[in-house]
Amino acid sequence: MSRLLRVSDVKVHFPIGKQGFFGRPAGYVKAVDGVSFDIERGETLGLVGESGSGKTTLGRAILRVLEPTAGEITYEQDGNSVDIMALDRRGLRNIWRNMQMIFQDPYASLNPRMTVRDIISEPLLANRLAKGADLDAQVIDMAKLCGLNTDHLSRFPHAFSGGQRQRIAIARALILHPEFIVCDEAVSALDVSIQAQILNLLKDLQIELKLTYLFIAHDLAVVAYACDSVAVMYLGQIVEIAPTVKLYYSPQHPYTEALMSAIPEADPAQVMQPVFLTGERPSPSKPPSGCRFHNRCQYATDICRSEMPPLRVILEGHQAACHHSEKLSLKGALEHGARD
Amino acid sequence: MKSGVLLEVRDLHITLDFDGDDIPVVQGIDFELPAGKVLALVGESGCGKSITAQALLRLLSRELRISCGAINFRPDEDQAPVDIVSLGKDGKEIRAIRGNQMSMIFQEPMSSFSPIHRIGDQIGEVIELHLKLSKAETRTRVIELLGKVGIPDPERAVDQYPHSFSGGMRQRAMIAKSLACDPAVLIADEPTTALDVTIQAQILEIMRNLKDEFGMSMIFITHDLGVVAQIADEVAIMYMGKIVEKGPVMEIFKSPQHPYTIALLSAIPRLGKLSNRRKLTSIQGSVPSLFERPAGCAFHPRCDSFIATRCDTHIPAKSLTSAQHEVHCFLHEAVEAEPAA
Numbered sequence: 001m002s003r004l005l006r007v008s009d010v011k012v013h014f015p016i017g018k019q020g021f022f023g024r025p026a027g028y029v030k031a032v033d034g035v036s037f038d039i040e041r042g043e044t045l046g047l048v049g050e051s052g053s054g055k056t057t058l059g060r061a062i063l064r065v066l067e068p069t070a071g072e073i074t075y076e077q078d079g080n081s082v083d084i085m086a087l088d089r090r091g092l093r094n095i096w097r098n099m100q101m102i103f104q105d106p107y108a109s110l111n112p113r114m115t116v117r118d119i120i121s122e123p124l125l126a127n128r129l130a131k132g133a134d135l136d137a138q139v140i141d142m143a144k145l146c147g148l149n150t151d152h153l154s155r156f157p158h159a160f161s162g163g164q165r166q167r168i169a170i171a172r173a174l175i176l177h178p179e180f181i182v183c184d185e186a187v188s189a190l191d192v193s194i195q196a197q198i199l200n201l202l203k204d205l206q207i208e209l210k211l212t213y214l215f216i217a218h219d220l221a222v223v224a225y226a227c228d229s230v231a232v233m234y235l236g237q238i239v240e241i242a243p244t245v246k247l248y249y250s251p252q253h254p255y256t257e258a259l260m261s262a263i264p265e266a267d268p269a270q271v272m273q274p275v276f277l278t279g280e281r282p283s284p285s286k287p288p289s290g291c292r293f294h295n296r297c298q299y300a301t302d303i304c305r306s307e308m309p310p311l312r313v314i315l316e317g318h319q320a321a322c323h324h325s326e327k328l329s330l331k332g333a334l335e336h337g338a339r340d
Numbered sequence: 341m342k343s344g345v346l347l348e349v350r351d352l353h354i355t356l357d358f359d360g361d362d363i364p365v366v367q368g369i370d371f372e373l374p375a376g377k378v379l380a381l382v383g384e385s386g387c388g389k390s391i392t393a394q395a396l397l398r399l400l401s402r403e404l405r406i407s408c409g410a411i412n413f414r415p416d417e418d419q420a421p422v423d424i425v426s427l428g429k430d431g432k433e434i435r436a437i438r439g440n441q442m443s444m445i446f447q448e449p450m451s452s453f454s455p456i457h458r459i460g461d462q463i464g465e466v467i468e469l470h471l472k473l474s475k476a477e478t479r480t481r482v483i484e485l486l487g488k489v490g491i492p493d494p495e496r497a498v499d500q501y502p503h504s505f506s507g508g509m510r511q512r513a514m515i516a517k518s519l520a521c522d523p524a525v526l527i528a529d530e531p532t533t534a535l536d537v538t539i540q541a542q543i544l545e546i547m548r549n550l551k552d553e554f555g556m557s558m559i560f561i562t563h564d565l566g567v568v569a570q571i572a573d574e575v576a577i578m579y580m581g582k583i584v585e586k587g588p589v590m591e592i593f594k595s596p597q598h599p600y601t602i603a604l605l606s607a608i609p610r611l612g613k614l615s616n617r618r619k620l621t622s623i624q625g626s627v628p629s630l631f632e633r634p635a636g637c638a639f640h641p642r643c644d645s646f647i648a649t650r651c652d653t654h655i656p657a658k659s660l661t662s663a664q665h666e667v668h669c670f671l672h673e674a675v676e677a678e679p680a681a
Contacts (some may be wrong), residue, residue, distance in 0.1 A: 193623035264564070265569065266565040268590050269593075
């Protein structure tokens with residue numbers, strides 16, 4: 001596999017509390033604070049974390065839909081490395097043909113005044129890539145691929161259920177044949193039975209169209225199912241990143257352990273034994289010194305309070321940002337007991 | 341009413357008034373809540389689970405109406421049960437029950453508190469109203485309640501406003517408020533859905549303690565089968581306003597009988613064996629709208645075991661697969677009718 005995207009030391013800081021009219025901001029919310037990772041072509045990288053951890057902000061910053069404060073983003077396109085941070089408006093428009101996004105709420109992300117046909121064809125028209133019969137044919141092909149009934153293309157979004165709307169949103173995102181898709185909580189608003197349909201669709205499309213996904217979600221069971229590797233975010237930083245099986249079954253960061261232990265397993269015989277985090281999550285405008293997790297971590301020592309642990313390789317392919325990873329034997333998801 | 345049963349719902353029907361037409365939303369459901377147990381009402385959005393819960397406290401909005409059925413509530417074994425359906429919607433009797441003998445926790449901890457009143461005053465209001473305690477006694481009680489649900493420094497929290505509480509803290513305060521008068525029944529409508537997974541685990545732990553330590557009886561409404569497995573004793577699976585299957589939690593998860601339950605359980609991603617992830621089994625189609633309710637069994641257009649001229653014309657009756665496990669499906673009626681096969 002070859003690398004598709006490299007993100008290094010990306011930061012997104014939002015100024016807060018201006019002092020005076022022209023004054024300097026009183027502080028910054030460090031929504032994303034120094035994040036680095038690679039995505040391989042054809043893989044699905046999961047991005048998990050609790051609300052406010054910066055996962056959505058990061059997803060948007062990678063596409064420069066939201067301007068990063070600092071960092072480098074390199075995208076491999078047809079053998080060339082494209083520095084996304086250096087692109088002007090026109091360059092961005094071009095690269096966005098390859099990089100698309102699917103949003104959480106299919107009720108808010110589709111224009112209620114446009115027919116499904118118009119919604120799906122808009123990217124083609126906006127980029128002047130097709131018109132007339134060719135446009136129609138492309139729209140119909142994509143609608144079929146996404147499991148939409150092509151007789152219903154002249155209807156408006158309100159006539160569709162949540163799952164159908166998400167299919168429309170997916171068709172719109174894929175119509176330009178992008179390589180990279182940011183799925184921001186793409187199945188979170190859907191019911192269980194529909195969620196399974198959309199997850200399966202995303203998987204089929206990935207194989208068919210050779211897509212690479214950044215899959216942002218808070219539901220850890222969904223992420224486990226959908227992703228090849230997973231990155232865990234806490235207060236704007238990645239605390240652990242590893243192949244899914246390793247991350248879930250043998251986590252190397254205490255925060256990942258706490259997350260894993262809190263997943264309610266759909267089996268009444270497996271009583272959950274959550275590791276409770278003490279205290280409240282600190283505000284991203286005033287992150288704690290040293291390791292950002294230290295004030296809630298049961299394993300914290302003096303070094304954790306003073307020095308920020310870098311994200312480093314603990315085992316092959318398994319990175320974590322913890323001073324004590326080697327000394328701890330943390331519990332993963334499997335240790336709740338044998339499962340069917 | 342059987343002894344040991346606090347709440348009994350019989351043949352409850354709820355209709356939606358839509359331009360003068362009565363659209364059925366809940367179609368004849370029956371369940372019982374035994375003392376000290378947690379009953380989970382489970383289903384996808386639009387199955388009528390929240391509306392059922394609201395009906396128990398007569399909190400339905402104006403367009404929704406209980407068209408028939410009974411809700412028998414007996415907080416005290418020695419007394420005769422009260423039929424909540426027969427009470428006025430805003431009368432004295434129902435107000436004496438609401439928040440006192442039966443209380444409710446809502447999904448959105450952000451919008452269930454008034455932003456301009458102190459947390460302590462909002463919890464105290466319930467106590468003053470029902471228990472008629474003095475200001476000082478109320479305050480002591482509120483502080484005790486806040487401590488019980490794990491809010492740190494309750495003496496300080498009592499004077500704070502909701503905006504200084506995080507989502508998890510607000511949900512704890514909401515639980516404290518609902519416990520203020522030691523209710524016999526607690527109704528929790530998706531209490532953890534809006535919360536992060538680590539906070540959810542904490543709230544579930546609190547609710548489990550309430551059950552174990554105080555013998556609280558709960559009706560727990562959720563769509564999350566993981567949460568159900570972790571908290572419920574009894575489970576009722578709802579689909580389009582009907583209970584399709586009901587039974588003890590272990591039986592529902594280990595030997596589900598209704599095709600809908602079976603499909604739901606196989607549609608959830610599990611952490612079991614991640615190394616050989618199979619495709620998720622999805623349920624075809626989606627839940628029809630209330631205005632397009634299929635004839636016969638409402639699940640038949642999405643069912644893999646659909647029997648033509650039977651499922652699409654007749655409504656399956658209840659059949660028992662064990663003493664406490666009931667299922668509404670023709671597959672099981674057939675088994676009973678032909679024991680030799």
